Amino acid sequence: MSNLTDTTKLHPIRDSRSTAKGILEHVYRALQAKGYDPITQITGFILTGDPTYITSFNNARSMICRLERDEILEELVYFYLTEHFDK
Numbered sequence: 476m477s478n479l480t481d482t483t484k485l486h487p488i489r490d491s492r493s494t495a496k497g498i499l500e501h502v503y504r505a506l507q508a509k510g511y512d513p514i515t516q517i518t519g520f521i522l523t524g525d526p527t528y529i530t531s532f533n534n535a536r537s538m539i540c541r542l543e544r545d546e547i548l549e550e551l552v553y554f555y556l557t558e559h560f561d562k
Contacts, residue, residue, distance in 0.1 A: 495550040498542055499517070499539075499547065499550060499551075504533075505529075506535065520539065520544075526540055
């Protein structure tokens with residue numbers, strides 16, 4: 476039996492949709508499915524912080540709002556640079 480004065484630490488369940496990369500992929504697909512240009516819409520969101528650039532379809536808006544804009548930008552820069560310069 477555990478001590479009732481100890482604090483239990485819960486560890487979040489990680490899946491690909493909880494990472495910046497996974498969330499961006501999900502949002503990209505949701506925007507495409509609704510007929511939007513994902514690049515334009517995600518760029519608008521990053522520049523302004525206005526969540527209405529992202530569709531609420533398939534929970535995309537609430538998912539992208541879990542991230543800070545600097546996290547999104549960092550993921551995009553990382554992906555671009557590693558794809559173009561690490562080869």
